[in-house]
Amino acid sequence: xxxxxxxxxxxxxxEICGAGNVITDPLELxxxxxxxxxxxxxxxxxxxxxxxxxxTAAVVASCAAAGVPFVARGSGTGLSGGxxxxxDGVLIVMSRMRAIIEIDPxxxxxxxxxxxxxxxxxxxxxxFGLFYxxxxxxxxxxxVGGNVAENSGGAHCLKHGFTVHHVTGLQIVTPAGExxxxxxxxxxxxxxxxxxxxxxxxxxxxxxxxxxxxLMPLPEVVHTLLAxxxxxxxxxxxxxxxxxxxxxxxxIEMMDALSIEAxxxxxxxNYPAGAGAVLIVELDGPASEVEAELATVxxxxxxxxxxxxxxxxxxxQRAVIWAGRKSAFAAVGRISPxxxxxxxxxxxxxxxxxxxxIAALSAExxxxxxxxxxxxxxxxxxxxxxxxxxxxxxAAAEEVSGAxxxxxxEQGGSITGEHGVGVDKSRYMxxxxxxxxxxxxxxxxxxxxxxxxxxxxxxxxxxxxxxxxPGHRRAPHxxxxxxxxxxx
Amino acid sequence: xxxxxxxxxxxxxxxxxxxxxxxxxxxPDAIAGVRPAFVASPASTDEASALLRAAAGHGLTVVPRxxxxxxxxxxxxxxxxxxxxxxxxDGILEHAAGDLVARIQAGASIGxxxxxxxxxxxxxxxxxxxxxxxxxxxxxxxxxxxxFRYGAPRDLLIGITVVRADGVxxxxxxxxxxxxxxxxxxxLFSGSQGTLGLITEATFRLHPLPASVAxxxxxxGPSDLAGVTSAVASAAGSALVPSxxxxxxxxxxxxxxxPRVGVLLEGSRAGVPERARQMAExxxxxxxTPTTAVSEVLFRWWQPxxxxxxxxxxxxxxxxxxELGEVLDALSxxxxxxxxxxxxxxxxxxxxxxxxxxxxxxxxxxxxxxCGLRDRLDGARGSVVVLAAPPPVMAAAGAYGxxxxxxxxxxxxxxFDPDHRMAPGRLTxxx
Numbered sequence: 001x002x003x004x005x006x007x008x009x010x011x012x013x014x015e016i017c018g019a020g021n022v023i024t025d026p027l028e029l030x031x032x033x034x035x036x037x038x039x040x041x042x043x044x045x046x047x048x049x050x051x052x053x054x055x056t057a058a059v060v061a062s063c064a065a066a067g068v069p070f071v072a073r074g075s076g077t078g079l080s081g082g083x084x085x086x087x088d089g090v091l092i093v094m095s096r097m098r099a100i101i102e103i104d105p106x107x108x109x110x111x112x113x114x115x116x117x118x119x120x121x122x123x124x125x126x127x128f129g130l131f132y133x134x135x136x137x138x139x140x141x142x143x144v145g146g147n148v149a150e151n152s153g154g155a156h157c158l159k160h161g162f163t164v165h166h167v168t169g170l171q172i173v174t175p176a177g178e179x180x181x182x183x184x185x186x187x188x189x190x191x192x193x194x195x196x197x198x199x200x201x202x203x204x205x206x207x208x209x210x211x212x213x214x215l216m217p218l219p220e221v222v223h224t225l226l227a228x229x230x231x232x233x234x235x236x237x238x239x240x241x242x243x244x245x246x247x248x249x250x251x252i253e254m255m256d257a258l259s260i261e262a263x264x265x266x267x268x269x270n271y272p273a274g275a276g277a278v279l280i281v282e283l284d285g286p287a288s289e290v291e292a293e294l295a296t297v298x299x300x301x302x303x304x305x306x307x308x309x310x311x312x313x314x315x316x317q318r319a320v321i322w323a324g325r326k327s328a329f330a331a332v333g334r335i336s337p338x339x340x341x342x343x344x345x346x347x348x349x350x351x352x353x354x355x356x357x358i359a360a361l362s363a364e365x366x367x368x369x370x371x372x373x374x375x376x377x378x379x380x381x382x383x384x385x386x387x388x389x390x391x392x393x394x395a396a397a398e399e400v401s402g403a404x405x406x407x408x409x410e411q412g413g414s415i416t417g418e419h420g421v422g423v424d425k426s427r428y429m430x431x432x433x434x435x436x437x438x439x440x441x442x443x444x445x446x447x448x449x450x451x452x453x454x455x456x457x458x459x460x461x462x463x464x465x466x467x468x469x470p471g472h473r474r475a476p477h478x479x480x481x482x483x484x485x486x487x488x
Numbered sequence: 489x490x491x492x493x494x495x496x497x498x499x500x501x502x503x504x505x506x507x508x509x510x511x512x513x514x515x516p517d518a519i520a521g522v523r524p525a526f527v528a529s530p531a532s533t534d535e536a537s538a539l540l541r542a543a544a545g546h547g548l549t550v551v552p553r554x555x556x557x558x559x560x561x562x563x564x565x566x567x568x569x570x571x572x573x574x575x576x577x578d579g580i581l582e583h584a585a586g587d588l589v590a591r592i593q594a595g596a597s598i599g600x601x602x603x604x605x606x607x608x609x610x611x612x613x614x615x616x617x618x619x620x621x622x623x624x625x626x627x628x629x630x631x632x633x634x635x636f637r638y639g640a641p642r643d644l645l646i647g648i649t650v651v652r653a654d655g656v657x658x659x660x661x662x663x664x665x666x667x668x669x670x671x672x673x674x675x676l677f678s679g680s681q682g683t684l685g686l687i688t689e690a691t692f693r694l695h696p697l698p699a700s701v702a703x704x705x706x707x708x709g710p711s712d713l714a715g716v717t718s719a720v721a722s723a724a725g726s727a728l729v730p731s732x733x734x735x736x737x738x739x740x741x742x743x744x745x746x747p748r749v750g751v752l753l754e755g756s757r758a759g760v761p762e763r764a765r766q767m768a769e770x771x772x773x774x775x776x777t778p779t780t781a782v783s784e785v786l787f788r789w790w791q792p793x794x795x796x797x798x799x800x801x802x803x804x805x806x807x808x809x810x811e812l813g814e815v816l817d818a819l820s821x822x823x824x825x826x827x828x829x830x831x832x833x834x835x836x837x838x839x840x841x842x843x844x845x846x847x848x849x850x851x852x853x854x855x856x857x858x859c860g861l862r863d864r865l866d867g868a869r870g871s872v873v874v875l876a877a878p879p880p881v882m883a884a885a886g887a888y889g890x891x892x893x894x895x896x897x898x899x900x901x902x903x904f905d906p907d908h909r910m911a912p913g914r915l916t917x918x919x
Contacts, residue, residue, distance in 0.1 A: 150668065184870055
């Protein structure tokens with residue numbers, strides 16, 4: 001029955017977006033059955049590719065009127081299934097909307113469409129000496145609209161912050177199909193900070209159609225340093241000492257022996273042979289500051305027991321150092337037929353404890369775990385390796401992966417630092433939050449999407465019923481009565 | 489704007505049962521002239537929860553209070569049966585120095601927090617009055633000059649505990665800086681002025697205290713608004729990484745003295761002097777004379793904010809930095825048109841300046857000034873918000889002009905506080 005309702009939408013959607021931009025062919029629809037989390041698949045009933053904000057609003061309004069659920073998709077690189085389609089719903093693909101509308105260098109702002117890829121913002125800003133700071137590993141392909149939905153981070157968010165710190169305005173289509181702005185681009189909040197609440201809501205509060213981002217001046221100098229250690233705990237000591245010295249590097253990344261082995265196999269990154277861990281520290285800023293910091297960092301790395309230190313101060317050398325780290329996720333494919341990318345967070349000072357726990361879990365289960373992590377902010381990306389041809393291994397890997405999250409929570413951490421909850425981790429939400437916490441978060445959902453049609457089934461394990469809220473306003477403010485102002 | 493409401497004796501008994509530190513409201517408890525029937529001082533989140541549950545049971549209106557430094561802001565509450573005073577919840581619950589994180593009760597003062605964090609060479613990077621409380625600062629969204637680099641409270645807040653209007657306790661975020669699990673209620677409560685619920689605890693990301701600081705200042709001629717705009721934009725966009733880019737125009741647009749631009753540099757003892765020298769050159773090349781580098785704290789922007797009870801008018805103008813010249817020109821025109829003498833200043837590089845009118849300003853003139861600004865800047869990207877003003881000015885001008893997303897804001901209010909009992913009328917907005 002639902003299918004007939006959706007089929008009934010097709011003529012209207014073709015009218016809105018043009019016949020070529022409404023996909024109904026089952027084979028073509030298969031293209032969209034999953035995002036970067038390939039373990040969850042679901043073919044949408046139909047997919048539509050709007051070309052403008054107005055078209056997006058009209059598509060959403062049509063879905064809302066028909067009571068059909070809809071899911072937005074950017075480049076489909078998400079790792080938590082946030083853009084997983086619904087078989088009974090419409091997938092709204094934002095990839096046609098990829099214009100950089102305006103760059104205002106004096107105000108350090110850019111206005112872009114949601115399908116614009118992350119890296120292309122920095123490329124467009126570079127001639128003005130500016131860049132867009134959030135840099136998720138997928139930045140060559142991932143869309144900024146998707147970054148807004150996930151509040152994406154990246155290696156450099158330790159110093160420069162997350163997407164939410166760099167977005168100053170959003171034009172959205174509400175789940176009812178209306179276009180509205182949240183924030184005016186200034187970065188100054190007027191009224192409730194809906195811009196902040198929307199960013200990172202994983203596509204459940206509406207669809208972004210324009211984004212105003214903050215641009216930052218390109219740093220005067222960037223220095224990257226690679227230090228090799230016998231163990232991750234020695235590397236961890238260097239991290240603590242650097243932070244303890246009052247230095248906030250642009251990035252501090254660590255890889256363990258297994259992930260180095262994988263990177264070596266994949267991209268021949270030529271990291272120091274036999275290293276049990278490599279640490280990558282990047283410093284950026286004014287030359288006069290960075291030179292002094294670099295000397296301090298180098299000596300702290302040595303003091304912690306570095307067996308070798310390499311430094312890079314030009315883009316080509318930096319790329320060599322980063323090559324292994326940036327390839328790490330894909331690289332484990334070289335040493336394992338299948339793997340789970342985990343994303344947990346612990347207070348940085350608990351890294352040693354949790355790494356020891358992961359090693360124990362791995363030893364107990366016989367499941368190998370390669371560790372790649374943003375050491376500066378305690379964000380772990382354990383890669384849990386398994387062979388799906390071996391019966392029971394996938395389940396065992398899932399179990400280890402879940403136990404790693406438990407270990408993160410025991411240390412006061414989080415079940416996700418940057419990949420999002422999506423469909424993948426909604427079942428872990430009750431471990432991190434109480435029923436009242438989740439209920440209260442969903443008040444926001446009820447305000448934006450009382451009909452629960454916008455990316456339903458994501459983030460929260462149990463949807464909240466949004467009953468009609470009875471109006472209990474007492475005597476209105478005189479200005480409200482006069483139609484001049486609204487009182488919150 | 490309401491007169492005092494009568495609260496049933498049974499309500500008082502219920503409140504006292506929930507929260508032993510309960511007393512009747514007196515004159516000094518009045519918020520913008522509205523005197524509460526009761527003042528309760530909960531000692532814990534649990535007690536605050538019981539208190540708000542009791543208040544909900546009796547339909548009481550509630551206004552949270554920190555140190556009261558920001559209570560003169562906003563419109564007066566339409567009604568206030570109960571003030572929730574947070575002074576007993578003033579603990580620093582956790583300072584994880586190695587993680588650069590602190591978990592703090594809402595009633596703790598910024599000054600106390602600063603002194604505790606300083607022992608580890610760390611800071612909560614918000615320039616706000618030391619008397620203000622953590623909860624008050626979050627609820628008002630207040631930040632000073634260094635918002636240019638570190639942002640507002642919403643940008644440093646990584647976890648929050650709140651008590652809803654119905655007494656339910658809710659948390660979001662956590663105590664790790666990097667965390668995207670669940671909706672971020674901290675963002676929503678930042679700047680919500682007590683209208684969505686009571687903040688009882690906040691967890692912040694901290695920063696190391698800099699080893700060295702310097703302010704570099706440059707003065708401009710009174711008519712050189714283009715020079716000021718260029719200096720602010722260049723400083724803000726420079727790779728010298730300023731922590732603050734402030735504008736100070738003490739006499740305002742109608743004074744013969746020109747504006748002054750001040751840039752704060754923070755960093756190492758080795759690095760700051762060289763950056764200060766380069767910044768002085770940059771300001772000079774935009775037409776500033778003379779430039780100086782000093783290390784003392786300048787631009788204590790909060791001092792001119794009027795006391796609650798005898799408020800002058802404080803207007804906040806936000807804009808895209810490229811439009812600063814247009815904003816300053818609009819201030820001149822509106823001041824001349826209204827015959828007022830505003831003092832202008834604020835974190836101009838972060839797209840914000842304040843204009844202040846003396847408490848002695850005629851209400852009609854203050855209203856004309858605000859309306860003149862709005863007329864002139866209408867259609868520009870930004871807003872003109874009246875943060876504080878005598879009631880007649882607030883009533884005539886309204887705190888806000890049009891606010892994007894106002895319909896969604898109303899929906900949020902209706903969800904969190906369906907009876908509109910939390911700080912009713914404190915946040916007003918256009919359609």
